[in-house]
Amino acid sequence: MSDHLFEYLCRMGDNTLVLGHRVSEWCGHAPVLEEDIALANTALDLIGQTTLWLDLAGEVEGAGRNADKLAFHRDVWDFRNLLLVEQPNGDFGQTMMRQFLFDAWHLGQLKALMDSSNAQVAAIAEKSSKEVTYHLERARDTVIGLGDGTEESHARMQAALNKLWPYVGEMFVSDDVDAALVAGGIAPDPASLRPAYDALVSDVFLAATLEKPQDDFAHKGGKSGKRHSEHLGHILTQMQWLQRAYPDATW
Amino acid sequence: MVVEKPSLDTVWAWLSAVADPEIPVISLTDLGIIRDVQWHDDTLAVTVTPTYSGCPATTIINLDIETALRGHGIEKLTLKRQLSPAWTTDWLSDTGRAKLEAYGIAPPQPAGGPKQCPRCKSTEVEKISQFGSTPCKAQWRCTDCLEPFDYFKCI
Ligand SMILES: [Zn+2]
Numbered sequence: 172m173s174d175h176l177f178e179y180l181c182r183m184g185d186n187t188l189v190l191g192h193r194v195s196e197w198c199g200h201a202p203v204l205e206e207d208i209a210l211a212n213t214a215l216d217l218i219g220q221t222t223l224w225l226d227l228a229g230e231v232e233g234a235g236r237n238a239d240k241l242a243f244h245r246d247v248w249d250f251r252n253l254l255l256v257e258q259p260n261g262d263f264g265q266t267m268m269r270q271f272l273f274d275a276w277h278l279g280q281l282k283a284l285m286d287s288s289n290a291q292v293a294a295i296a297e298k299s300s301k302e303v304t305y306h307l308e309r310a311r312d313t314v315i316g317l318g319d320g321t322e323e324s325h326a327r328m329q330a331a332l333n334k335l336w337p338y339v340g341e342m343f344v345s346d347d348v349d350a351a352l353v354a355g356g357i358a359p360d361p362a363s364l365r366p367a368y369d370a371l372v373s374d375v376f377l378a379a380t381l382e383k384p385q386d387d388f389a390h391k392g393g394k395s396g397k398r399h400s401e402h403l404g405h406i407l408t409q410m411q412w413l414q415r416a417y418p419d420a421t422w
Numbered sequence: 423m424v425v426e427k428p429s430l431d432t433v434w435a436w437l438s439a440v441a442d443p444e445i446p447v448i449s450l451t452d453l454g455i456i457r458d459v460q461w462h463d464d465t466l467a468v469t470v471t472p473t474y475s476g477c478p479a480t481t482i483i484n485l486d487i488e489t490a491l492r493g494h495g496i497e498k499l500t501l502k503r504q505l506s507p508a509w510t511t512d513w514l515s516d517t518g519r520a521k522l523e524a525y526g527i528a529p530p531q532p533a534g535g536p537k538q539c540p541r542c543k544s545t546e547v548e549k550i551s552q553f554g555s556t557p558c559k560a561q562w563r564c565t566d567c568l569e570p571f572d573y574f575k576c577i
Binding site for chain 1: 474475476478508510554555557575576
């Protein structure tokens with residue numbers, strides 16, 4: 172069980188780590204000051220959550236690794252994040268569509284994890300869910316505002332949705348790790364979160380006058396670590412360069 | 423030599439004098455993040471809960487607690503982080519809420535938005551963004567005096 176739990180905690184922590192890093196790339200570049208602040212705050216919450224998940228992963232593993240070691244001393248093939256979160260920022264609309272598609276899953280996932288039989292997992296989920304409630308509220312409002320906005324903003328949001336929808340399915344796919352955690356009462360069956368997710372995103376797309384792509388084809392390989400997209404390696408060259416150039420540097 | 427352990431009430435009083443590093447008008451006890459203080463034999467154990475997971479003030483807060491207690495002669499000290507129950511703005515003290523308002527930050531309200539502009543007290547206010555200058559604050563604006571202000575958002 173501890174191997175499976177370690178794997179699972181890396182998935183949770185790598186999602187927030189990679190998305191947090193991606194969102195932080197906007198710092199100083201957002202279209203308006205308020206959005207810049209909102210993106211930076213969101214990134215900060217996600218990186219904070221990463222510390223909680225990956226520290227616990229290190230504790231479960233028992234090999235002396237903590238969140239910093241896991242974040243900075245692993246290579247692409249060790250990362251377990253969803254393919255969705257490593258996708259490039261694109262324009263502001265694409266960033267907010269990615270955020271919405273992730274947040275809608277993330278909040279449902281965290282709420283289910285609050286009932287985990289593992290008290291530490293439940294505590295991190297409880298803490299994170301409060302922050303993610305604000306992320307989802309903002310992402311939803313922005314998707315609606317831009318989708319049901321000008322001709323230009325609508326077209327960009329529809330293009331973002333078409334581009335990112337193939338990365339949604341991976342969130343609901345199960346494997347041995349999930350099965351083991353479901354059996355232990357630690358985590359929910361990923362597929363069980365899908366109906367509420369579909370209902371939520373359908374309502375928002377309706378309000379945003381956006382059309383959900385018909386095809387549910389899903390790219391996979393992020394959470395299993397089998398096949399990341401080429402983007403992850405580029406993220407790591409930015410995120411890890413200091414620890415690679417000056418191993419174990421502290422300040 | 424017999425050194426008497428300070429009472430828990432005394433320790434709480436010391437902690438109530440430690441200012442929040444981001445909003446120095448309120449103390450750590452006003453903020454409600456000190457969850458427990460106990461003596462375990464001759465070791466003082468202080469339980470602290472973070473406001474937001476990524477709040478950069480958290481490490482400074484721990485340092486400030488340690489510095490204050492060591493300054494009062496506490497030698498054996500442990501700081502414990504508690505995540506659950508998660509911190510909520512319901513734990514802000516009434517004194518803390520009043521100090522926030524006087525400082526120009528509207529205190530959290532169950533309705534989810536500020537009751538009034540902290541400067542001119544007008545109730546004509548509108549939200550600019552749910553995210554502000556620190557993780558715990560949102561940006562609002564008064565449509566009477568036209569000043570933007572921080573709102574300590576509910577969590
Ligand atoms: Zn005013």
